[in-house]
Amino acid sequence: MFFRLIDGLNELIGRVISVVAIVFAAIIIYDVFMRYAMNEPTRWAFDVTKMMYGFYFVLLGGYALRHQAHVRVDLVTEALSPAKRRIVEALGYLIFFFPFAWVFMTRSYEFAMRSYMQGETTYGSVQLPVYPLKMAMAVAAALLMLQGISEFLKLIFDYREDVPNGA
Template identity: 65%
Template sequence: MIIRAIDVINEVVGRIVVVLAVIFAGIIIYDVVMRYAFNAPTRWAFDLSKQLYGFYFVLLGGYALKHQSHVRVDLLLERFPPGVQRIVELAGYALFFFPFTWIFLTRSYDFAATSWAQGETTYGAVALPIYPLKAALCVAAGLLLIQGVSEVLKIVLGRREVDQ
């Protein structure tokens, strides 16, 4: 039940965030057409497309982990028997993944809270608010952390995939 709920959350977030790629591609195309076809560049497109790409990049971490799309080097691990592989994976989560994501979560929260309190904006031609992107870092860390819990539970229970 917990595994399925976490997996569904990251699946839904991933599918929603993928739409951002289409949006920021459209903004870039619009800016290029305005700049070169009409000699009327926009002042906001570059900053906005950078922010949307930032949302896109950070919020897909949990989705990527769910689908095992992260970088792995299994040259040695694949030679071990399944029981040893499970122990090594669990140790990797305990020693590296969870401490990293916890630090990512707590630091990004502080980072976002400070930015939000200051009403921080970009320094570009148009002062776009940057605190939503910094808050997205915190959300991304939370999504990554809970997906890690799901993956550990799958390892412990001996399951690789859970039906949607």
């Protein structure tokens, strides 16, 4: 039940956030059209697309982990039996993943709160607030941590599922 809840949350967020790619592509096309066809460049498009790409990139971490789309070095584990491979992967979560995810989550939250309290904005000609993107980093870190817990528990309980290839 816990696995499906966390996996479902990251699946839903991944699918919703993937639409952002279409939106920022449309904004880039609009900006190029306005710049070269109408000779009226936008002042806001670059900052908006840069921030949207940031949302897109960071919020898909949990989704990527759910679909095992992250970088792996299987040189050590490919020769191991499935039981030993699970042990090595579980140790990897304990030694590397969870400390990284914890630092990412706590530091990005502090980073976002500082940005919000200062009213931080971009430096461009249109000053957009930066804190939403920084808050997205904290949310992304929490989603990554939750997905990591789900994956770790799946290893511990030898839970196997067929992950859809919608990644």
